[in-house]
Structure formats: C-alpha cells, structure tokens
Amino acid sequence: MVNKNRMNRVAAAMAAATLMSVAVPVASAEAAAATPRIDLRVLVVDDGGSSVEAITAELRDTGVPYTRVDLGSSSRPVINAAYLSDTVDGRPRAKFQGVVLPNENPFGTGSAEMTALAAYETTYGIRQVDAYTWSHPGVGLEYTDNGGYSGTLDGTQAAVTAAGKTGPFGYLGGQVTFEDNSPLVPESYGFMGKPRTGYTSYLDAPVGSGRASLVGEYAHDGRSELVVTFGYNQYQQQFRLLARGIVEWLTQGVHLGQERNYFAVHVDDVFAPDARWSKELNCTPGDYACAGGEGQESTIRMTAADAQYAAQWQTSKNFKLDMLFNAGAGEEWKTEHGGVDAMTAQLVADRAKYRWMNHTYSHPFLGCVQDTTTSPWTCKKNAQGAIQYMSRAEISAQIRDNNNWAAAKGITTDRTELVTGEHSGLKTAPQQPVDNPNLAGALADNGVKWAGSDNSREPAQRAVGAALTVPRHPMNVYYNTGTNAEMADEYNWIYTSRADGGSGACEDNPATSTCLPAPLDVTTGYSSYIVPQEARTALRHVLANDPRPHYVHQSNLAEDRTLYPVLNQVLDTYRTLYAPSAPIVNQTMKDTGVELTRRAAWDKAIANNQVTAYRIGKDVTVKAPSGVLAPITAPNGTKKQLLLGTTDFGTAYAGTRSAWSGPELLQSAVTLKLL
Secondary structure: OOOHHHHHHHHHHHHHHHHHHHHHHHHHHHHHOOOOEEEOOEEEEEOOOHHHHHHHHHHHHHOOOEEEEEOOOOOOOOOOHHHHEEEEOOEEEEOOOEEEEOOOOOOOOOOHHHHHHHHHHHHHOOEEEEOOOOOOHHHOEOOOOOOOEEEEOOOOEEEEOHHHHHOOOOOEOOEEEOOOOOOOOOOOEEEEEOEOOOEEEEEEEEEOOEEEEEEEEEEEOOEEEEEEOEOOOOOOHHHHHHHHHHHHHHHOOOEEOOOOOEOOEEEEEEOOOEEOOEOOOOEOOOOOOOOOOOOOOOEEOOOHHHHHHHHHHHHHHOOOOEEEEOHHHHHHHHHHOOOOOHHHHHHHHOHHHOEEEEOOOOOOOOOEOEEOOOOOOEEOEOOOOOEOEOOHHHHHHHHHHHHHHHHHOOOOEOOOEEOOHHHEOEOEOOOEOOOOOOHHHHHHHOOOOEEEEEOOOOOOOOEEOOEEEEEEEEOOOOOOOOOHHHHHHHHHHHHOOHHHOOOOHHHHOOOOOOOOOOOOOOOOHHHHHHHHHHHHHHHHHHOOOOOOOEEEEHHHHOOOOOHHHHHHHHHHHHHHHEOOOOOOEOOOHHHHHHHHHHHHHHHHHHHOOOOEEEEEOOEEEEEOOOOOOEEEEEOOOOEEEOOOOEEEOOEEEOOEEEEEEOOOOOOOOEEEEOO
16 A cells, blocks of 8 residues: 555655755856856947958958957947947846947047947947057057157057067067068058056057057056057058957957868869960960961970979978879870980889879860951850850869879879869859860769869859859969079060050950059069069958968979979068968868858858857857857867767867867757866
8 A cells, every 4th residue: 555645745745855956057157147148149330441441351261250340330239338338137248249430439539339348348348340540649659759750650560579479479580571562552651669567568660769669558447458659451461460369369369260271282283284385476375266386386395304493392391292194185285206205114113102183184175166267256146146165074074084184193183073174064153154065964974073273264152053153363483484594574565565465465464463563574574573573462362361272283283393383482582471389271172162162151041140159157158050160269278068068179270279160969059168
C-alpha cells in the first residue's frame, strides 16, 4: 500500500528544491543586467570629406557593419540618447561599438548632439575617431607654433612610436612614409603637434630637433579619442598602412570583419611562346591587326636558364609563383625544334616548387569563331544569322588534354581551377557580349568550379553555369615584350601623344589614361619609371584586403626577365613596412574564389539587416542567416564555445585572431569567450 502522505511530503520537498534552483539564475540575471550589451556596429558621421570616406571604405571592404549619418542631409536622424542606446530584454544596449567623426566636434560648440555622444561614450566606454583635425589643446596637442608644424607632408618619414607598437599599430614594421608621387602636385597636408597631458602619440615625425605627433590617443573626461591630424584618401599608402590599426583601436579589438594582405602572381602561357612587339611597326606581328607584320613574326620563350632562375628566385624571396600552362603549345614548339625542349624539362624537374594551373592545351580562342578580316574582329555568323561558337566538345578537350598531360608528367593540379587563354569563352565586349553558351557545359564536364576572369573587364565574381569567376588583376608588364627596351617602347606608343610619336590613345581617352609628359628613355625608362609605378599599383592592391591574383606571362620571365624587378620591389617594400606577424597571404585561385563568395554572402546579409552581433562583458554572440559564415576578429586568447568545452578561435594574423566562422553542432549562433 502506498503512503500518500509520505509521497506528498516528498513532492513538496522537491517542489521547494525546484523553486530554490530557479531563484539562483534569476538573481544572477538581475546582477548581469548591469553589464550592458554592446552591438558590433560602427556609427559613421559623414561630412563628405575624403578622410571619413577612407575609414568608411575600410569598414566596408573588411566586412565591418556600420551606420552612416550624412551631416549634409536635411532628413538625417538626430543623434541623441534614444538614437544611440536603448534596452533589450531588460539590459541596457549601446547600439554602436565605436564612433567615427569628421573631427572632434562636427556639430558646433554647445551642440546637444555632441553632448549626447560624449555622454554615450562615457557611459558605455565607446571610443571615437577624429578622422582629420588640427593640432590644438582641444585634442590634447599644443598649437603648431609651439614645436610643431603645419603644411605639406609629401615624403615625410613618419614612424610608429613605442606606444604605437605595443598598441594598435604593432603589426607595422615601424616606418610610415607619406607618398610623394609627383613633385608638381601637393598630395598630403597636415599638422604635427607636441602632446599635452592625456595624449599618447602613436605616430610621429621629426620637427626641428624633436618630434611631433600625427596620430595619437587623447584620454579625457572619461572618453578616448583617436586623433588624426593629416588629410588622406582611401588609396594613399600612409592611410592603408594605418587603416587596420584605426579599426582595431576603435573597436577595442573585437569586431565583425577581417583583413589580410594578399598577393598571388599567375604566370600565363607557360610552355607556349609569346609573340613579340615590333618597334618599327608599333604593333605585334602575328596579330591580325598588325598591318605589314606578315613574315616579321618573332616569339619570346623562356629557356632552361630562365627556368632555373625562376626556381632560385622563389627560394630567395620565399614566394611561390602559379604556373598556368599550355602543354599542347609546348609540344608543338618542341616538334618544330628538333624534339628537344630543355626549358620544359627543367620546369617539369622542378614541378614541386611551383603551383600549377590549367590554361588549356593549346591556348585557342574559346569564344565565338572570329572573323579577322575586319578590324576590330567580329563574330562569324551562319547562314541563319546565328553566331558561331567553339563547340562544347572542343572546349572540353582543351581542358581535359591539358590535365592529362600534366598528370602524365607528375604535375599536380587542382582540376576545379581553370584560366582560359585570354579569358576567352567568357563575354568579350563589344564583339561577344555574352559567354559562349557552350562554355558552362564544358566546365561542368571537367569539374571546373573556378574560372579566371579579367578584373579590368569584370571586377565582380559571377556564375558561369555551376562555376564562379575569379577576377584577376592584369599587371602592366606586357606579354609581347622580352626586354626592358621593348617594354619602354610599347609603353611610349600607348601613353604618349601623337606629337611625341605615340598612338594618341591617351589623348582620345583622357578619362581612363593620362599621357606621359614626354617619351621615356627606352634604355632606362622601364627601371626608372615603369617598375616603380607598377610596383606601387600592385602594392596598393595588397594593402587593400584585395585577394584577387595578379597575372603576367611567361615572356616576362625570359630574356631581360622584366617581371622580377616589379615583384622584388613589391615584396621587399612590403616586408619593410610590415612586421612578421602580418605576412603576405599567397593563396590558390580556389581559395580566392571561396573568399569572394563568402564576402558576397556576408555583404548581402549585412545589407538586409540579417546579422545580429553583440558583446556582453567577455561574451560575444554572432547570429547570421543559415549557411552564411561570419568574418570575426578578436584578441589573442579568445576561445570559441563548442557544445562541450571550448577551442582556440581563428588564426593569428597581425596581432589578432580572425576567421570565417559559423555555429558549432546544435548551436544557432557563434559564441566567443574573450580572455
């Protein structure tokens, strides 16, 4: 017989215990409510100036969500306490983790909006960047007439201070040189001031017998401002070097988005010869548009010595080239030269030293059938008026045969990657405004998922059937030149006026090209003018979080080996500018394709307000749409929460840890634990 009274007493005791167990977390929640929620989003107050625009570009291009308030708009929101903060689930919420202003107070003296911002920053510990201001006590600096300077900064040799190296700019090597690309045009203007109490200088430069600050932190009244006292735009090297640190300082090292410095170099046409420029005809014999070139054809092709040098150069620079090969073109050359090809033998012997990629077997044009009886060429049409295209079977054979040749030689390739000759098969404006309709099927036949495209024509990634494009930056080191003199001569033809003996293309297209003031000396112009310019352009891509690879041609590794001076300048300059903690990321085309795909999905989620991310004390929570990975940056020591236990978060880069991250098993959000 069951004792009901005893059972009732047990039930009552269990109920009491349950009530006690519930009471504990409720009390804890009440205590935790005092810890505010800080949303991972930046407020940008924009006056239309280039400095705010530059910081905005850094946020956008690295995936940091931001809200922009246009100061010049009559319909803009009023920045007050309600705009900046509220309460969510009984917890105070700061809607922005950082504030970017044009200067220390763009609203004017006595402004209620500035008062609200100051109170907000003080209450929630939010930092503020003054994008560009002058040196004065209001930002913690002396006036420039007290040991400072104001004026042009072109060529200024600034340096990261000891505080900057242990603080937000520790990823830099130390020197920050202001660009001075033209003696005729002032490129930078600013102020350098002596720090006052409460100001910590992060970047300074010599003034007289001392030094004065250009960037620093001003702590006052319970607030912190990053004070920048020079003007800049998003493309200038001095800003690009500092951009990462500005964001890290603003967000206190915890933010959505991530940044890397990428550089990969594709060498097209390996094994194939490239046609040579004619200095007499100002065109390339063998090209249908080169009038008078018949019988004057000449080619450029690497030798075995060039192949040996390429391997030695890679070792000396600790940098691997991508070899995009045309095996059939090489086999044809070998047949025409007595069955001997020492260059190919050397590259095959050194095959493990390079990355290899399919560039089609014999480098044909994979688009429409070209009618070269006219200039420019046109697409041939059949009797019914339909454009004639290379067939799916022919395209597929070009891909397949090249892969099979490589496999027979022991060359490892990723068959999901392909770059067609001249990016052909893809649309080519204006003659072929659409892709060859047979291309997508041929890519699918061979398992190609990533197809290289020309960034100068198509900078955005797009689908080609089941494959996606990977835009590549063309380097202005011409495929049809083997010597420095040939390179300078063709450059003169393109970039000088008709009066100076050039083509006048620069005069006809002033929006896209600038004429040289005078022709380059063909004996020195390549090294003195073209190399620095091309290295500067490539380095600008490297410093802009741009993963797109650059491409050149095998001819640039032959004869005068014109490519190496450019690459040397890029790599040597980079390694001087950056500390070892921020190495160049030289990744495969597939990895770049994946990166661009993830960025597009992330940008779409941000634009559609589908991301929720915040920090409460040492806990960070990030929720994104299903299948969308979030780019997250956090300090060293950060852990990612698993279903059971934790693991180290991300990978180390430039003094922080970052990764594309999604929820773990049985989780709906990414949860990070800060150290």
